[in-house]
Amino acid sequence: MSEHGSGHIPVMLGEVLDTLAPHDGGIYLDGTFGGGGYAAAILERAACTLWAIDRDPAAIERGAALAARHPGRLHLLQGRFGDMVELLAARGVTTLDGVVLDLGVSSYQIDDPARGFSFRFDGPLDMRMGSDGPTAADLVNRLPEQELADTLFRFGEERLSRRIARAIVATRAAAPITTTAQLAGIIRAVVPPERSGLDPATRSFQALRLRVNDELGEIERALAAAAGLLGEGGRLVVVAFHSLEDRLVKQFMTDAAGRTPSPSRHDPGGLAPRAAPAFRLLTPRALRPQDRETDVNPRSRSARLRGIERIAHQHAAPLARTEAAPGGPRP
Numbered sequence: 001m002s003e004h005g006s007g008h009i010p011v012m013l014g015e016v017l018d019t020l021a022p023h024d025g026g027i028y029l030d031g032t033f034g035g036g037g038y039a040a041a042i043l044e045r046a047a048c049t050l051w052a053i054d055r056d057p058a059a060i061e062r063g064a065a066l067a068a069r070h071p072g073r074l075h076l077l078q079g080r081f082g083d084m085v086e087l088l089a090a091r092g093v094t095t096l097d098g099v100v101l102d103l104g105v106s107s108y109q110i111d112d113p114a115r116g117f118s119f120r121f122d123g124p125l126d127m128r129m130g131s132d133g134p135t136a137a138d139l140v141n142r143l144p145e146q147e148l149a150d151t152l153f154r155f156g157e158e159r160l161s162r163r164i165a166r167a168i169v170a171t172r173a174a175a176p177i178t179t180t181a182q183l184a185g186i187i188r189a190v191v192p193p194e195r196s197g198l199d200p201a202t203r204s205f206q207a208l209r210l211r212v213n214d215e216l217g218e219i220e221r222a223l224a225a226a227a228g229l230l231g232e233g234g235r236l237v238v239v240a241f242h243s244l245e246d247r248l249v250k251q252f253m254t255d256a257a258g259r260t261p262s263p264s265r266h267d268p269g270g271l272a273p274r275a276a277p278a279f280r281l282l283t284p285r286a287l288r289p290q291d292r293e294t295d296v297n298p299r300s301r302s303a304r305l306r307g308i309e310r311i312a313h314q315h316a317a318p319l320a321r322t323e324a325a326p327g328g329p330r331p
Helices: 013-020 037-045 057-069 081-089 136-142 145-156 161-172 180-190 202-213 215-229 243-256 291-296
Strands: 027-030 049-054 074-078 096-102 230-240 279-281 304-310
Touching (some): 027 037, 037 049, 049 057, 081 096, 081 215, 136 145, 136 202, 145 202, 202 215
Parallel strands (some): 027 049
Antiparallel strands (some): 230 304, 279 304
């Protein structure tokens, strides 16, 4: 996720606006407010009402200035986007014309050493997007070796997860691991450099961040909730940054649009008529950032944008959640 202001650039902004297609009088949700880049552009594009969610109190505080510029149009909610149904219902909102989700960690969070997301800076080993729950340091210092290795493999696809887990357990036996620099150094000592130039600590840091924030579970909950909130013609637009995220989004949208394979002719269930899909794909293939954007904002290189639109004439209940599946790391 990237934001507007202080050098933070909203990723694929033009493509997001074109796919979301906000219109005057519409009601929209930015489920990942961050620095307000998408929110500001949506409010400028159409005379609409925008609700915005972020689990980070600092993001909500930053949004106050934007809300003041759009009185009565921008409403900020602190919480998890997976809880969007409950958060909106408490304000009397039960139907939306569009939802946008910019997945992953915020650039504001990455660039703040005190948040502990990046090994580029030395800071406390935190990694929480919000202000509650266990930190990355808690996991690193408390998880059994096997569970730690499984976490690094599942959420980071780290092939040397067992070697890293052993090194972490051996180090913490002498003293707790409390900083990003400490952890990165432990990993670099046992993982050889890659030809690609990817830092050896990248996948492990990603894995810990995903687990600390239950990011894949939040994405599953948010996709189902957003689909259930959309009225006829409503659109869901999602920008993902690594294949763990994108695989969940792709599978969910493919299922929602009825693009699942037909049952085998030997399966009696295949004789039953298939229900008409409630959504259509706006992006048969994921959209990618253009070269001019990646030249200016290298963090956008891994971005994938997908979207669906509700076509059914009835308001449906939230779709079933998909199962998280491993994928590749986010650069």
